[in-house]
Amino acid sequence: MNYSIVRYIIGKVLYFEAAFMGLPCVTAIIYQEHSGWAFFFTALLCILLAYLLTRKRPANDTFYVKEGFVTVALSWIVLSIMGALPFLFCGSITNPVDALFETVSGFTTTGASILKDVEILPKCVLMWRSFTHWIGGMGVLVFLLTFIQGHGSGSHMNLMKAESPGPSVSKLTPTVQSTAKILYLIYVVLTVIEIILLLLGGMPLFDSLTTSFGTAGTGGFGIKNDSIGGYSPYIQIVVTIFMILFGINFNAYFFILCKKFRQAFLMTEVRCYLGIIAAAILMIAWDIRHLFPTIGKVFRHASFQVASIITTTGFATTDFDCWPQVAKTTLIMLMFIGACAGSTGGGIKVSRFVILIKTIQKELHTLLHPRMVKKLKIDGHTLEHEVVRSTNVFLIAYVLIFSLSVLLLGFNDFDLITNFTGVAATLNNIGPGLELVGPTQNFSIFSDGSKLVLIFDMLAGRLELFPMLLLFVPDTWRKY
Numbered sequence: 001m002n003y004s005i006v007r008y009i010i011g012k013v014l015y016f017e018a019a020f021m022g023l024p025c026v027t028a029i030i031y032q033e034h035s036g037w038a039f040f041f042t043a044l045l046c047i048l049l050a051y052l053l054t055r056k057r058p059a060n061d062t063f064y065v066k067e068g069f070v071t072v073a074l075s076w077i078v079l080s081i082m083g084a085l086p087f088l089f090c091g092s093i094t095n096p097v098d099a100l101f102e103t104v105s106g107f108t109t110t111g112a113s114i115l116k117d118v119e120i121l122p123k124c125v126l127m128w129r130s131f132t133h134w135i136g137g138m139g140v141l142v143f144l145l146t147f148i149q150g151h152g153s154g155s156h157m158n159l160m161k162a163e164s165p166g167p168s169v170s171k172l173t174p175t176v177q178s179t180a181k182i183l184y185l186i187y188v189v190l191t192v193i194e195i196i197l198l199l200l201g202g203m204p205l206f207d208s209l210t211t212s213f214g215t216a217g218t219g220g221f222g223i224k225n226d227s228i229g230g231y232s233p234y235i236q237i238v239v240t241i242f243m244i245l246f247g248i249n250f251n252a253y254f255f256i257l258c259k260k261f262r263q264a265f266l267m268t269e270v271r272c273y274l275g276i277i278a279a280a281i282l283m284i285a286w287d288i289r290h291l292f293p294t295i296g297k298v299f300r301h302a303s304f305q306v307a308s309i310i311t312t313t314g315f316a317t318t319d320f321d322c323w324p325q326v327a328k329t330t331l332i333m334l335m336f337i338g339a340c341a342g343s344t345g346g347g348i349k350v351s352r353f354v355i356l357i358k359t360i361q362k363e364l365h366t367l368l369h370p371r372m373v374k375k376l377k378i379d380g381h382t383l384e385h386e387v388v389r390s391t392n393v394f395l396i397a398y399v400l401i402f403s404l405s406v407l408l409l410g411f412n413d414f415d416l417i418t419n420f421t422g423v424a425a426t427l428n429n430i431g432p433g434l435e436l437v438g439p440t441q442n443f444s445i446f447s448d449g450s451k452l453v454l455i456f457d458m459l460a461g462r463l464e465l466f467p468m469l470l471l472f473v474p475d476t477w478r479k480y
Contacts, residue, residue, distance in 0.1 A: 001477055004058030006071045011053030013075045013140060017082055018046035023131055028124035035122040038089035046082055070476060072141055073467040076459055079140060080104045083132060092125050097448040104455045106132030108462035109344065111220025111314035111431030114444040119225055123206065129221045130210035137217025137344035138187045142180050186253045191216040194242045201234045215242045218345045220314025220431040227316040233300060236317055240304045244277065247311035247339030268378050269351045273340050280306045280330050287327040310334040312346035314431025321438035328434060335424045346429030346461055354378065355391045397465050402427055408453050412446055427457040
């Protein structure tokens with residue numbers, strides 16, 4: 001393990017976190033809130049720690065897959081710990097575990113909360129909660145890559161692989177740094193467009209910013225206790241559309257920018273993603289048709305919740321925990337499917353299910369024709385064996401972590417649906433579950449030990465499991 005480069009990159013991350021805290025500080029000045037000092041003091045602390053970690057540049061600045069995974073995992077942990085301090089300093093949250101839970105939920109774009117009443121929080125705290133979604137949506141290290149010079153393209157790619165969601169990660173341009181810049185440009189432009197559309201709908205600027213940050217990062221922290229339920233139908237429709245847009249593989253937007261429209265619209269994963277959304281909306285709309293007075297409201301609420309759950313955003317316009325069983329079961333299935341790879345959404349990812357289905361089809365054909373040689377292809381490209389293998393290993397690790405987490409939460413003695421959907425909501429970075437962790441409830445019911453389990457699940461889910469799991473492998477820490 002090249003400890004010096006890991007230390008150096010974490011220091012760089014802390015510099016950026018200090019800069020990010022400038023937004024809640026400005027918010028506090030605008031609204032004349034004394035809580036802003038908590039963010040200012042934490043920013044100074046981040047700068048001090050960053051200076052100590054980066055004052056000595058590493059002699060060997062090249063890092064490989066192991067360093068990339070460990071750097072990403074530790075960076076997210078440090079980022080979350082420092083990001084939790086303002087909650088404690090200003091007194092909005094008094095329990096350190098709760099503060100860490102809320103912050104990890106923000107950065108991992110989960111949106112699960114331990115707060116019972118968010119409307120009593122200062123504006124600067126609300127801004128920080130929502131801004132953590134936007135920071136974590138595209139990835140902290142991906143953002144860092146747009147500024148890092150040197151280290152080599154291979155080193156950059158190792159960081160990007162460790163943080164970017166999906167079974168495989170590829171460069172859109174010859175250099176990883178250029179790819180990171182393009183991804184963030186698309187991310188910023190979509191966010192700005194949503195802010196403008198929300199403002200045109202009469203939403204206040206503060207609400208537009210926080211809602212757009214939550215939508216872009218597919219996070220789901222609301223600034224109202226009823227999430228998005230109290231806003232107009234126009235606002236809900238705009239948020240629905242942008243949740244779906246941010247759940248699409250950003251490669252499709254790159255193809256559109258390059259005027260490769262056919263290549264963008266023929267992406268198998270994107271077509272499957274949109275097909276699943278359409279089918280789920282129709283199924284849920286039929287099942288809840290008797291709960292709302294008009295067909296327009298039926299489709300508006302069905303579309304919103306399908307978009308919110310499959311993209312793992314977690315916003316809500318209604319208490320879907322009161323919906324019929326078919327509707328709730330459909331939403332639970334969408335929790336696991338998740339959004340596209342290369343998006344800001346969580347879950348297992350549509351691409352992995354596409355690969356899994358194609359693998360099953362190949363196995364069935366092999367049983368019928370043992371001598372047949374059949375290659376797996378997606379979008380005309382042959383899938384490498386390494387991608388198929390990593391997908392299978394991911395699913396095995398996912399099931400093991402999920403099962404163990406549900407078992408550990410069982411010690412709280414809550415019902416199985418609460419524990420099951422609580423883990424599903426955190427490991428898939430969604431936010432609300434069902435029963436005691438439903439859209440009108442929160443995660444404060446769990447013990448500190450259970451919250452630590454869920455914190456691990458949120459980090460593991462956002463980082464695609466393996467960066468977090470590597471921290472527990474002894475060979476990871478051997479120095480060379």
